[in-house]
Amino acid sequence: MTSYALPKKKTWPVSMASFETHLELLQRISAGDEFALRELYEAYGRRLYAYALRLTGEPALAEDVVQETLITVWRAGGKYRGDGRVLAWLLSIVHNLALKTLRRQSILMTDEVEASLPAPDDSPEIQTQRSEQTRWLQQGLQSLSPEHRAVLELVFYQGLSLEETAQVCNCPLGTVKSRLSYARQHLRGTLIRQNMEEWR
Amino acid sequence: MNHENFEELLLLYVAGQLSETERAEIEAHLLLCADCRADLQLWQATSEEIGRANRALSAPPNLVERAIHEIHAPNRLAAAFLRTWQLLRAQAFLVQREMWPAAALVMFIGVGVALIAERASVLYFLAPLMAASTLAMLYGPENDPGLELSLATPISPWKILLARLSLVSGYNLLLCLAASLSMLFIVPPGLLGALILGWLGPLAFLSALALLLSIWLGTSQAITITYSLWLLQYIPFKAMGLWFNSPGLDWTMLAYQQFWHSPLLLLPLSLLLVGLALWSANQSAFRLPGALG
Numbered sequence: 001m002t003s004y005a006l007p008k009k010k011t012w013p014v015s016m017a018s019f020e021t022h023l024e025l026l027q028r029i030s031a032g033d034e035f036a037l038r039e040l041y042e043a044y045g046r047r048l049y050a051y052a053l054r055l056t057g058e059p060a061l062a063e064d065v066v067q068e069t070l071i072t073v074w075r076a077g078g079k080y081r082g083d084g085r086v087l088a089w090l091l092s093i094v095h096n097l098a099l100k101t102l103r104r105q106s107i108l109m110t111d112e113v114e115a116s117l118p119a120p121d122d123s124p125e126i127q128t129q130r131s132e133q134t135r136w137l138q139q140g141l142q143s144l145s146p147e148h149r150a151v152l153e154l155v156f157y158q159g160l161s162l163e164e165t166a167q168v169c170n171c172p173l174g175t176v177k178s179r180l181s182y183a184r185q186h187l188r189g190t191l192i193r194q195n196m197e198e199w200r
Numbered sequence: 201m202n203h204e205n206f207e208e209l210l211l212l213y214v215a216g217q218l219s220e221t222e223r224a225e226i227e228a229h230l231l232l233c234a235d236c237r238a239d240l241q242l243w244q245a246t247s248e249e250i251g252r253a254n255r256a257l258s259a260p261p262n263l264v265e266r267a268i269h270e271i272h273a274p275n276r277l278a279a280a281f282l283r284t285w286q287l288l289r290a291q292a293f294l295v296q297r298e299m300w301p302a303a304a305l306v307m308f309i310g311v312g313v314a315l316i317a318e319r320a321s322v323l324y325f326l327a328p329l330m331a332a333s334t335l336a337m338l339y340g341p342e343n344d345p346g347l348e349l350s351l352a353t354p355i356s357p358w359k360i361l362l363a364r365l366s367l368v369s370g371y372n373l374l375l376c377l378a379a380s381l382s383m384l385f386i387v388p389p390g391l392l393g394a395l396i397l398g399w400l401g402p403l404a405f406l407s408a409l410a411l412l413l414s415i416w417l418g419t420s421q422a423i424t425i426t427y428s429l430w431l432l433q434y435i436p437f438k439a440m441g442l443w444f445n446s447p448g449l450d451w452t453m454l455a456y457q458q459f460w461h462s463p464l465l466l467l468p469l470s471l472l473l474v475g476l477a478l479w480s481a482n483q484s485a486f487r488l489p490g491a492l493g
Contacts, residue, residue: 045259070267156247
């Protein structure tokens with residue numbers, strides 16, 4: 001087991017003290033304080049954008065989604081009941097808006113269509129630098145549906161629990177687990193298909 | 201704990217979301233299970249890949265300003281209503297001004313004749329003719345004093361046409377409704393609905409046809425054709441000796457008169473013609489030389 005970099009218990013990026021601060025931020029936003037909206041964006045902007053980009057795959061669409069999220073927070077900040085982390089609430093808004101945008105744009109692509117797309121157009125230098133395994137893993141991630149990418153992003157990057165992930169995706173806990181299981185099989189299958197023996 | 205439980209926990213293990221006890225348990229299992237070790241490697245690689253991609257990102261700089269700008273922008277629905285109101289108001293001044301009093305005068309005279317003769321059918325005869333002539337003069341170079349002004353605006357020709365159509369048709373309807381109410385002096389209130397329904401279908405159809413023909417052929421041709429179609433039902437061919445004793449032709453004449461008394465057929469046909477007129481207004485091939493757009 002010593003070959004694995006053993007993960008330690010992650011500290012939440014938003015502590016209890018900052019939770020109260022951000023709760024207060026939402027109250028100030030609902031009272032019409034524009035500066036509070038800027039503070040909230042400073043605290044969460046990068047995470048919200050990362051999640052929106054993970055779902056939409058288009059920087060311009062992701063920006064529109066985050067902008068709409070800020071507008072929704074401005075109008076509905078007072079409705080936040082404080083029954084979960086502010087981050088999970090914000091991500092659930094991003095999630096809904098991103099999926100709505102994708103539906104509207106009719107670019108919800110099937111796995112097959114996405115899988116047929118060429119690899120991301122990184123420069124040849126970057127591509128050669130990156131190991132084969134990482135490249136195929138990246139392609140495997142891109143060929144997942146937005147819903148499957150969402151659960152991986154929420155758990156691994158945003159640090160959400162499975163229950164919070166279910167809350168953000170507005171689906172039962174069982175669905176989150178089955179999506180994770182599917183994602184595991186899909187990624188493993190992608191790597192196996194590329195003859196990477198270590199994944200067999 | 202069985203293998204399936206560990207599969208689920210592995211993900212949380214990589215995400216750093218397990219307690220000390222859970223971690224110890226899973227680490228013990230990993231020593232024995234090759235499948236879980238492969239999964240662990242997969243999740244670690246996935247987590248690193250997602251983290252690597254996100255680390256390269258930064259929050260776009262102007263999003264708060266864009267959001268605040270959008271928040272303070274006027275409500276879209278209110279803005280749409282305001283634009284519609286401004287368009288209607290502008291077009292009210294641009295249609296032929298003589299049309300308003302002329303239409304009112306025709307209907308006023310018609311009401312006078314109907315009351316004196318005690319014949320409400322005068323209204324049925326007159327309302328479609330009045331409406332068709334106003335609609336035929338709605339559009340086109342010969343009727344549009346504000347042509348240059350309209351050309352200078354970014355509004356599509358069909359929107360201008362729709363605005364004028366709404367204004368004039370609304371005015372015509374009001375005039376005819378007022379005229380129908382005046383008929384209460386000579387018809388019982390129970391027949392008012394039938395009276396209105398009687399002129400509504402022909403008025404809508406003839407107006408829509410006049411509008412379409414005015415775009416395609418010009419105002420005078422539109423008026424000539426629509427008036428001829430309307431008056432055809434009143435021409436006593438038999439009495440004039442022009443009608444041969446043919447049951448087929450007799451039946452055709454009856455069916456033609458029946459057509460003008462079928463509002464359920466005339467109203468949908470009118471909508472179709474209006475749609476065609478709006479579409480034609482946007483197609484340069486159908487527009488008369490010098491027309492809008």
